[in-house]
Amino acid sequence: MKLIIAAAAVLLLTDIAVAHPEANHNESAAKVSAVSASARPAAAVVDAFHAALRRGDTKAALSYLADNALIYEAGGVERGRQEYASHHLGADAAFAQAVPGTVTRRAGDAVGAVAWIATEGRTTGTYKDKAIDRVTTETMVLRRVGGVWKIAHIHWSSAAGAK
Template identity: 65%
Template sequence: MSPKPLVLALSLAVSTVTPAVAQDHSHGHAQTAGSISAEATDAAATVDAFHAALKAGDTSAALSLLAPDVMIFEEGGAERSREEYASHHLASDAAFAAASDATVSRRSGWADGDVAWITSEGRTTGQFNGRAVDRLTTETMVLKRHADGWRIHHIHWSSRAPR
């Protein structure tokens, strides 16, 4: 499996995340440890929407939540724009998201003015391209508030096999 689907494991994990605070972003999923500040709840909802769009195969919706100059770091590689991501890994990330199951064990988020960061830890399992998937995942997303809502400006995905 290429590194991109392994990192998407984290993406899937975030799509099932719920912060363990008064605001409920669970969308029917189990609670997770961590906390999302009140100022960051809308940013966390944007992260959730991004992962839900990937899982549903709605790549247009996923792209709409990324800033044009988004930087995506994964497994030592980088994609330096929304267009680069769309032309390289978006389709495989969506396919991986649809084929695997993810949970988030911990999520935290903070905002300061128009900038927010959301961090998540989780596990992704399932089958992809005829191979078993079992990865522990981490994700950091940095978002900026725009006139029409929060947009993702940076993603850093990482995953590893469980010990």
């Protein structure tokens, strides 16, 4: 519990902006990354989660989430991997496949069995015949259990891109 509180405090005190699931988490993130060496394996899990969404592989995407993961987006919450699977996972995968994004900045750290990865990005394209231009932020908190990083919490938000 102390590690979770410490990770939350780091997030609050460092004033870091973050990104959305549609962002293309690829080599561009490395160019603007402030992810500590201890958090790189957790960041790789975040990237694998997004890659699975972009492939439409919802089964693989779910495998990166803890059973009790909390997903916050647009004022809503999904409590647990199964609730996310039955509500927004399919739509998130469809959107990620259709609308490319880029990572503009990333930061993260890990202390013991808890890590946080904060990403900023931009998502532009067309989805269901609607133009998309969003500045995106994402925070993921991960927990290492049995040597494996799992996503315990996701917070996504976005705003209209600059005109």
